[in-house]
Amino acid sequence: MIDIHTHVLPFVDDGSESLSQSLEMVKTACEQGVTDMFLTPHRRHEYNTTPEETIEVFNNFKKEVEKLDLPINLYLGNEIFYKIDTVDKLLNSHRLTMNNSKYVLIEFSTIYPIDVEEAVYKILRAGFIPIIAHVERYRYFTAENYFEVKKMGALLQVNADSIVGKEKRRRQKTIDFLFKQQLVDFVASDYHANRPNLLKEAYRVIEKRFGEEAAQVVFNLKAKEIIKG
Ligand SMILES: [Fe+2]
Numbered sequence: 001m002i003d004i005h006t007h008v009l010p011f012v013d014d015g016s017e018s019l020s021q022s023l024e025m026v027k028t029a030c031e032q033g034v035t036d037m038f039l040t041p042h043r044r045h046e047y048n049t050t051p052e053e054t055i056e057v058f059n060n061f062k063k064e065v066e067k068l069d070l071p072i073n074l075y076l077g078n079e080i081f082y083k084i085d086t087v088d089k090l091l092n093s094h095r096l097t098m099n100n101s102k103y104v105l106i107e108f109s110t111i112y113p114i115d116v117e118e119a120v121y122k123i124l125r126a127g128f129i130p131i132i133a134h135v136e137r138y139r140y141f142t143a144e145n146y147f148e149v150k151k152m153g154a155l156l157q158v159n160a161d162s163i164v165g166k167e168k169r170r171r172q173k174t175i176d177f178l179f180k181q182q183l184v185d186f187v188a189s190d191y192h193a194n195r196p197n198l199l200k201e202a203y204r205v206i207e208k209r210f211g212e213e214a215a216q217v218v219f220n221l222k223a224k225e226i227i228k229g
Contacts, residue, residue: 001033002036004038004157005134008042009058010043012047015192017193021193022193024193025191026070028194032200033073035073037074038076038099040076040078043081043095044080050094051078075227076099077097081225086106087126090126091126102128103130105157107133108138110137113140116132121154131185131186132149132154132157133157135157136175137159146181150183156178157185157188160197162174163198165195179214185218186222187203
């Protein structure tokens with residue numbers, strides 16, 4: 001499996017406080033069956049590590065992971081909190097794209113409704129492909145919003161813990177809708193040290209409900225495109 005949304009990189013956000021904690025998280029991901037993992041630290045006002053600093057932490061972390069000789073590849077990105085200046089920041093390389101590609105992992109406010117179609121339009125016009133993080137969480141999104149942003153060219157990611165974890169009950173209806181309408185591009189863990197990694201369990205649920213082929217698409221195949229760039 002390919003996990004495109006994690007907070008495993010130490011020191012840079014609320015994901016992990018220490019190197020040892022992060023190394024444990026990588027081991028757990030391997031046990032879940034993850035072969036490729038994107039480290040996507042938050043980029044929002046309270047977590048403002050620069051791309052250069054983040055790349056340095058990433059390179060050091062990668063060396064530590066290599067010492068463990070685990071069957072996993074690591075890639076860097078950011079989970080970018082969308083604001084009015086996000087496109088400018090992307091164009092000026094002040095935000096990290098996914099493995100240096102045109103793909104960008106974007107989160108929106110879950111509290112204050114934003115014009116998601118306008119945001120997607122601006123990102124696409126600037127030459128980037130938005131992946132909307134945990135798309136099931138934005139309660140102000142309408143069914144039309146989902147269809148429209150997909151049609152425009154955005155990609156949609158849902159969290160494993162909305163399929164099987166503590167979020168399940170609250171998100172069930174939206175998750176069912178998204179899968180039945182075939183709107184989901186990726187399932188990812190959004191792994192933080194203080195939350196369990198539920199990727200494998202989520203895979204089993206999706207496989208059982210929608211078949212192996214559908215599960216392979218959202219847990220593996222579509223993410224390969226990001227790695228390829
Ligand atoms: Fe996240």
